C-alpha cells in the first residue's frame with residue numbers, strides 16, 4: 001500500500017518533521033492505447049518540498065510516463081495527481097505554472113540564441129522585459145554559459161545544452177524542477193558539473209524530481225528514491241535505508257573458470273553469513289553479512305573447494321543490489 | 334486508504350490565473366515569432382517574392398516577348414491575362430505563406446528537434462499554442478500580400494498592363510480572412526503529415542491545390558470545359574479553398590469577373606473554421622499522449 005494522504009509521517013525523510021507534499025499521486029495509472037501492459041500501474045507517490053526525489057528504474061520502467069503525467073504531457077488513464085495542490089488532469093494550464101521541465105531530448109529553441117532562449121522563457125511565464133533580461137544575465141553567469149550568450153544553441157556541447165535547459169527550467173522559479181534522465185549521454189565531467197549544480201539549486205530550496213537509470217546518480221543526489229519496474233513502485237526510501245534493507249553489508253564478487261552456477265552454490269555453502277547469491281557471467285556474486293576477514297575466508301574456502309579463482313572483489317551493497325534483490329535482474333543491460 | 338483534504342499541505346501555489354497567464358504567454362509567443370522573423374527578414378522577403386516574381390516574369394514578360402502570350406495575341410489580350418494573373422499571384426503567395434510559416438515550421442518542431450515539447454509547457458491551454466501559430470502565420474500572410482502585390486503589378490513586358498482597381502472594403506476584410514483560412518490549412522497540414530512525409534504533402538496536396546486553384550485563370554473562364562453539359566472542372570475546383578481566395582483577390586484588386594462575394598465570404602469562413610477545428614484537434618493529439 002502506498003502512502004496515505006493523511007499520514008505522511010511514515011514516509012517523511014529523516015529529520016522527522018512532517019513536510020509539505022509538492023507532488024502527490026494516488027493510484028496513478030497510464031495505459032497507452034494498444035499497449036497490453038500499463039506503463040504506470042497504480043502509483044502512489046509523495047514528494048516533499050525541498051527534497052531531491054529520484055525515480056530509479058531500467059528502460060521502459062515508466063519513469064518518463066510518470067514525469068509526463070505530472071507535467072501534463074501524458075493524460076492519465078486513472079488515479080489522481082497533484083502538483084502544488086493543483087490537479088494536473090483538471091487544471092493542466094494552472095499546473096504548468098508550477099513546473100520547470102528538462103526533458104530527455106534537447107528542446108531548446110533552435111531559432112534563438114542562448115540568451116534569448118532564457119529571455120523568452122521568462123516572458124512566456126509572465127515576467128517583465130527588465131526582470132527577464134536581468135535573470136537571463138544572472139543565470140548565464142551562474143551556469144557558466146555567459147561566454148555563449150549570443151551563440152546559436154547549435155554551438156553548444158551536450159553538457160552545455162543540458163545546463164541551459166536546466167537554467168531555462170528554473171527561470172520562472174517553479175515549485176518543482178522535473179529532470180528526465182538529465183545526465184544520460186553526458187561525459188563523466190559534465191555529469192559531475194550537473195550534479196554539483198543540482199546540489200546547489202537544492203541547497204537554495206529547489207524541489208527536484210529526477211528520473212534516472214544510474215544508481216550512482218540516485219544514490220549521490222537523492223534524499224529519497226523510488227525504485228520502479230514495469231510501471232510499479234517496488235520500494236521507496238532513502239538510499240541508505242534501501243541499501244540497509246538488503247540485510248548484507250558486503251557484496252562479494254568472485255570470478256573463476258568453469259560453471260558459474262556450481263561456483264555460486266559451492267561458495268554460498270562454504271561461507272558463513274551469506275544472505276543471498278546469484279551467478280553472473282564467469283562467476284558469482286554473494287551478499288554477505290559480517291565482513292570480518294571476508295577476503296581471506298573466501299580465498300581459503302575457494303582453495304578448500306578446489307576452485308581456481310581468477311578475481312575476487314568486495315563492495316558495499318548499492319542500489320543496484322537492492323534492485324537485483326527486488327527484480328532478479330540488473331538495472332543496466 | 335484514508336484520504337483527507339486538510340492534511341494535504343500545499344507547497345507553492347500558482348501565482349496567476351490561467352486567463353492572465355495565457356494572455357502574457359500569447360504575447361510572448363508572438364514576440365518570439367516577431368524576433369525570429371526579424372532575424373531572417375531578408376530570407377522571408379526573398380522567399381515570399383521568388384515565386385510571384387517567376388510567375389510574372391515567365392507569363393507576363395517572357396511569353397508576350399516570344400509571341401506566346403496567354404489569352405490571345407496583342408497587348409489587350411495579354412493585359413487581360415495580366416489582370417487575371419496578378420490577383421492570383423497574391424492569392425497563391427498568401428497560401429504558400431500559410432504552408433511555409435506553419436506546416437514546415439511544425440514539421441521541424443514535431444520532428445527531430447522536439448522543440449514543440451518545450452513550447453507546449455507554456456502556462457496556457459495547449460490550443461492557444463497552436464492558435465498563436467495561426468495568428469503569426471496570418472500576420473505573415475498579410476505581410477506577404479503587401480509586398481507581392483506591388484511587385485506582381487510591375488514585372489511585365491512593355492505594353493502589358495494589369496488593370497487594377499482597389500476595393501478597400503473588400504481588401505481589409507477578405508485578405509485577412511484568406512490569410513486566416515490559409516494559415517488554418519497550414520496548421521492542418523503541419524499536424525496531419527509526419528515530418529518525413531512533407532514531400533508527399535507538397536506533391537499530393539499543395540501542387541493540385543495551386544494548379545487547380547484559379548491562379549492562372551478565373552472561375553468563369555473554366556465554363557467551356559464540360560462533358561455532356563456538365564461543367565465538371567468548375568464543379569471540381571469548387572472543392573478547392575484556393576479558388577475562393579483567388580476569386581476574392583480578383584474582387585479586391587480588379588474590376589474583372591469573379592465568384593459572387595456572397596459565396597466567397599461564407600465559404601472561406603467555413604473553410605477557415607474547418608481547418609482550424611481539425612488542425613487544433615490534431616495538434617492536441619500530437620502533443621498529448
Ligand SMILES: Nc1ncnc2c1ncn2[C@@H]1O[C@H](COP(=O)(O)OP(=O)(O)OP(=O)(O)O)[C@@H](O)[C@H]1O
Pocket residue numbers: 032033035039057058059060061062063064065066213622
Ligand atoms: N507514446 C507512447 N505510446 C505507446 N507506448 C509508450 C509511449 N511512451 C512510452 N510507451 C511505453 O510505456 C512504457 C514506459 O515507457 P517510459 O518511456 O515511461 O519508460 P522510461 O522508464 O522513461 O524508460 P527509458 O529509460 O527508456 O526512458 C514502455 O513500455 C514504452 O514502450
Ligand SMILES: [Mg+2]
Pocket residue numbers: 063064065104180181
Ligand atoms: Mg524515459
